[in-house]
Amino acid sequence: MLTANQASTMLALQDKMNAKVNPDWVNVRSPFLRAVVIEGAEAIEHHGWKWWKKQDCDLAQLQMELVDIWHFVLSAILIKHEGSQVAASDDIFNHLTAQKLTFDGQDYVFSQLSLLDKLELLIGLAAAKRYDIGLFSALLQDCQMDWDALYAQYVSKNVLNFFRQDNGYKEGTYIKVWSGREDNEHLVEIMEKLDIKAQDYQDQLYQELSKRYSLLDVT
DSSP states (O other): OOOHHHHHHHHHHHHHHHHHHOTTHHHHTOOHHHHHHHHHHHHHHHHOOOTTSOOOOOHHHHHHHHHHHHHHHHHHHHHHTTTOHHHHHHHHHHHTTOOEEEETTEEEEGGGSOHHHHHHHHHHHHHTTOOOHHHHHHHHHHTTOOHHHHHHHHHHHHHHHHHHHHTTTTTTOOOOEETTEEHHHHHHHHHTTSOTTSTTHHHHHHHHHHHHHHHSOOO
16 A cells, blocks of 8 residues: 555655756646546557457566556646645545545446556546546555556656656657667666665666666667
8 A cells, every 4th residue: 555655755756856957847837637548558568459450469568658648647736735745635535445436427446457558548538628546546555466466667757757757858869769679668777676675776777777778779
Protein backbone atom coordinates (compact mmCIF):
# COMPACT_ATOMS: atom_id res chain seq x y z
CA MET A 1 0.00 0.00 0.00
CA LEU A 2 1.13 3.54 -0.70
CA THR A 3 2.76 5.23 2.30
CA ALA A 4 2.46 8.85 3.34
CA ASN A 5 6.20 9.31 2.85
CA GLN A 6 6.06 7.93 -0.69
CA ALA A 7 3.13 10.18 -1.58
CA SER A 8 4.78 13.29 -0.17
CA THR A 9 8.07 12.47 -1.91
CA MET A 10 6.41 12.01 -5.29
CA LEU A 11 4.35 15.16 -4.94
CA ALA A 12 7.47 17.14 -4.05
CA LEU A 13 9.41 15.67 -6.98
CA GLN A 14 6.53 16.43 -9.35
CA ASP A 15 6.34 20.01 -8.19
CA LYS A 16 10.11 20.37 -8.63
CA MET A 17 10.00 18.88 -12.13
CA ASN A 18 7.12 21.07 -13.26
CA ALA A 19 8.77 24.15 -11.77
CA LYS A 20 11.91 23.39 -13.78
CA VAL A 21 9.83 23.67 -16.94
CA ASN A 22 7.83 26.69 -15.72
CA PRO A 23 8.25 28.22 -12.25
CA ASP A 24 4.64 29.46 -12.42
CA TRP A 25 3.26 26.10 -13.53
CA VAL A 26 0.47 25.90 -10.93
CA ASN A 27 -1.06 29.21 -12.02
CA VAL A 28 -0.59 28.44 -15.72
CA ARG A 29 -2.79 25.36 -15.25
CA SER A 30 -1.58 23.40 -18.26
CA PRO A 31 -3.93 20.59 -19.43
CA PHE A 32 -2.15 17.69 -17.75
CA LEU A 33 -5.19 15.43 -18.05
CA ARG A 34 -5.01 15.83 -21.83
CA ALA A 35 -1.61 14.16 -21.56
CA VAL A 36 -3.28 11.29 -19.66
CA VAL A 37 -5.50 10.71 -22.71
CA ILE A 38 -2.46 10.35 -24.95
CA GLU A 39 -0.46 8.21 -22.52
CA GLY A 40 -3.51 6.00 -21.94
CA ALA A 41 -3.76 5.37 -25.68
CA GLU A 42 -0.05 4.51 -25.78
CA ALA A 43 -0.60 2.07 -22.91
CA ILE A 44 -3.32 0.36 -24.97
CA GLU A 45 -0.86 0.07 -27.86
CA HIS A 46 1.76 -1.57 -25.62
CA HIS A 47 -0.87 -3.98 -24.33
CA GLY A 48 -2.17 -4.82 -27.78
CA TRP A 49 -5.79 -4.39 -28.83
CA LYS A 50 -6.09 -5.42 -32.49
CA TRP A 51 -8.30 -8.48 -32.69
CA TRP A 52 -7.41 -9.07 -36.33
CA LYS A 53 -3.69 -9.75 -35.77
CA LYS A 54 -1.39 -11.40 -33.23
CA GLN A 55 0.08 -8.96 -30.71
CA ASP A 56 2.26 -9.50 -27.65
CA CYS A 57 1.90 -7.42 -24.50
CA ASP A 58 5.05 -5.44 -23.65
CA LEU A 59 4.51 -5.41 -19.89
CA ALA A 60 7.60 -3.36 -19.03
CA GLN A 61 6.59 -0.55 -21.37
CA LEU A 62 2.96 -0.79 -20.29
CA GLN A 63 4.09 -0.29 -16.71
CA MET A 64 6.21 2.67 -17.76
CA GLU A 65 3.18 4.25 -19.41
CA LEU A 66 1.36 3.99 -16.08
CA VAL A 67 4.27 5.78 -14.45
CA ASP A 68 3.99 8.55 -17.07
CA ILE A 69 0.26 8.76 -16.40
CA TRP A 70 0.92 9.08 -12.68
CA HIS A 71 3.18 12.09 -13.32
CA PHE A 72 0.31 13.87 -15.05
CA VAL A 73 -2.29 12.80 -12.49
CA LEU A 74 -0.10 14.13 -9.67
CA SER A 75 0.20 17.41 -11.55
CA ALA A 76 -3.57 17.63 -12.00
CA ILE A 77 -4.12 16.94 -8.29
CA LEU A 78 -1.62 19.64 -7.30
CA ILE A 79 -3.32 22.17 -9.59
CA LYS A 80 -6.71 21.25 -8.14
CA HIS A 81 -5.38 22.08 -4.69
CA GLU A 82 -3.54 25.25 -5.76
CA GLY A 83 -0.14 23.64 -5.28
CA SER A 84 -0.75 22.43 -1.72
CA GLN A 85 1.09 19.13 -1.34
CA VAL A 86 -0.67 18.40 1.95
CA ALA A 87 -4.14 18.80 0.42
CA ALA A 88 -3.06 16.81 -2.64
CA SER A 89 -1.85 13.95 -0.43
CA ASP A 90 -5.14 13.95 1.48
CA ASP A 91 -7.00 13.76 -1.83
CA ILE A 92 -4.99 10.71 -2.87
CA PHE A 93 -5.53 8.81 0.37
CA ASN A 94 -9.21 9.71 0.57
CA HIS A 95 -9.82 7.86 -2.70
CA LEU A 96 -7.01 5.31 -2.77
CA THR A 97 -9.14 2.23 -2.01
CA ALA A 98 -12.26 3.10 -4.00
CA GLN A 99 -13.60 0.07 -5.87
CA LYS A 100 -16.05 1.73 -8.25
CA LEU A 101 -17.10 5.00 -9.82
CA THR A 102 -20.00 6.56 -11.68
CA PHE A 103 -19.25 8.19 -15.02
CA ASP A 104 -21.72 9.61 -17.53
CA GLY A 105 -24.58 8.10 -15.55
CA GLN A 106 -23.14 4.58 -15.58
CA ASP A 107 -21.68 2.64 -12.66
CA TYR A 108 -18.32 0.93 -13.15
CA VAL A 109 -17.04 -1.72 -10.73
CA PHE A 110 -13.31 -2.09 -11.25
CA SER A 111 -13.18 -5.82 -10.49
CA GLN A 112 -15.61 -6.43 -13.35
CA LEU A 113 -13.51 -4.59 -15.94
CA SER A 114 -10.65 -5.90 -18.04
CA LEU A 115 -7.35 -4.05 -18.20
CA LEU A 116 -8.28 -2.56 -21.57
CA ASP A 117 -11.68 -1.53 -20.23
CA LYS A 118 -9.98 0.25 -17.33
CA LEU A 119 -7.61 2.06 -19.67
CA GLU A 120 -10.53 3.20 -21.82
CA LEU A 121 -12.33 4.43 -18.70
CA LEU A 122 -9.19 6.26 -17.58
CA ILE A 123 -9.02 7.98 -20.97
CA GLY A 124 -12.70 8.89 -20.89
CA LEU A 125 -12.38 10.42 -17.44
CA ALA A 126 -9.28 12.38 -18.43
CA ALA A 127 -11.01 13.70 -21.55
CA ALA A 128 -13.77 14.94 -19.24
CA LYS A 129 -11.12 16.62 -17.01
CA ARG A 130 -11.41 14.02 -14.26
CA TYR A 131 -9.22 11.44 -12.58
CA ASP A 132 -9.89 8.60 -10.17
CA ILE A 133 -7.22 7.29 -7.80
CA GLY A 134 -9.10 4.05 -7.11
CA LEU A 135 -9.20 3.29 -10.84
CA PHE A 136 -5.48 3.97 -11.14
CA SER A 137 -4.80 1.68 -8.19
CA ALA A 138 -6.81 -1.07 -9.91
CA LEU A 139 -4.78 -0.55 -13.08
CA LEU A 140 -1.57 -1.05 -11.11
CA GLN A 141 -2.78 -4.45 -9.96
CA ASP A 142 -3.72 -5.48 -13.49
CA CYS A 143 -0.22 -4.51 -14.66
CA GLN A 144 1.43 -6.62 -11.94
CA MET A 145 2.57 -3.60 -9.97
CA ASP A 146 2.12 -2.45 -6.40
CA TRP A 147 2.67 1.03 -5.01
CA ASP A 148 6.26 0.21 -4.04
CA ALA A 149 7.00 -0.73 -7.64
CA LEU A 150 5.28 2.40 -8.91
CA TYR A 151 7.29 4.52 -6.48
CA ALA A 152 10.57 2.98 -7.67
CA GLN A 153 9.69 3.51 -11.33
CA TYR A 154 8.33 7.00 -10.68
CA VAL A 155 11.57 8.14 -9.06
CA SER A 156 13.50 6.63 -11.98
CA LYS A 157 11.33 8.33 -14.61
CA ASN A 158 11.62 11.59 -12.69
CA VAL A 159 15.40 11.34 -13.12
CA LEU A 160 14.92 10.75 -16.86
CA ASN A 161 12.64 13.77 -17.08
CA PHE A 162 15.28 15.96 -15.43
CA PHE A 163 17.89 14.48 -17.78
CA ARG A 164 15.71 15.35 -20.76
CA GLN A 165 15.26 18.93 -19.61
CA ASP A 166 18.98 19.30 -18.92
CA ASN A 167 19.68 18.15 -22.47
CA GLY A 168 17.33 20.42 -24.38
CA TYR A 169 13.91 18.73 -24.22
CA LYS A 170 12.02 22.01 -23.92
CA GLU A 171 14.14 23.65 -26.62
CA GLY A 172 13.61 20.75 -29.02
CA THR A 173 17.27 19.69 -29.24
CA TYR A 174 17.02 16.53 -27.14
CA ILE A 175 17.23 13.28 -29.12
CA LYS A 176 14.76 10.74 -27.71
CA VAL A 177 15.71 7.71 -29.83
CA TRP A 178 19.12 6.23 -29.09
CA SER A 179 20.41 3.57 -31.49
CA GLY A 180 16.91 2.72 -32.61
CA ARG A 181 15.33 2.57 -29.15
CA GLU A 182 13.51 5.22 -27.13
CA ASP A 183 15.16 6.52 -23.99
CA ASN A 184 12.34 4.90 -21.96
CA GLU A 185 13.62 1.50 -23.07
CA HIS A 186 17.16 2.36 -22.08
CA LEU A 187 15.84 3.54 -18.72
CA VAL A 188 14.19 0.18 -18.02
CA GLU A 189 17.41 -1.62 -18.92
CA ILE A 190 19.54 0.57 -16.65
CA MET A 191 17.08 0.27 -13.76
CA GLU A 192 17.48 -3.51 -13.81
CA LYS A 193 21.22 -3.14 -13.15
CA LEU A 194 21.01 -0.68 -10.25
CA ASP A 195 19.89 -0.95 -6.63
CA ILE A 196 16.82 1.25 -6.10
CA LYS A 197 17.56 1.24 -2.37
CA ALA A 198 21.04 2.71 -2.81
CA GLN A 199 21.37 6.13 -1.20
CA ASP A 200 22.81 7.60 -4.39
CA TYR A 201 20.45 5.71 -6.73
CA GLN A 202 19.21 8.85 -8.46
CA ASP A 203 22.77 10.07 -9.08
CA GLN A 204 23.83 6.65 -10.39
CA LEU A 205 20.86 6.53 -12.75
CA TYR A 206 21.51 10.04 -14.07
CA GLN A 207 25.17 9.21 -14.69
CA GLU A 208 24.30 6.01 -16.55
CA LEU A 209 21.84 7.88 -18.75
CA SER A 210 24.54 10.47 -19.47
CA LYS A 211 27.01 7.76 -20.48
CA ARG A 212 24.58 6.15 -22.90
CA TYR A 213 23.48 9.46 -24.36
CA SER A 214 27.05 10.56 -25.03
CA LEU A 215 28.51 7.23 -26.18
CA LEU A 216 25.73 5.53 -28.13
CA ASP A 217 24.72 6.40 -31.63
CA VAL A 218 21.71 8.69 -31.06
CA THR A 219 20.96 9.24 -34.71
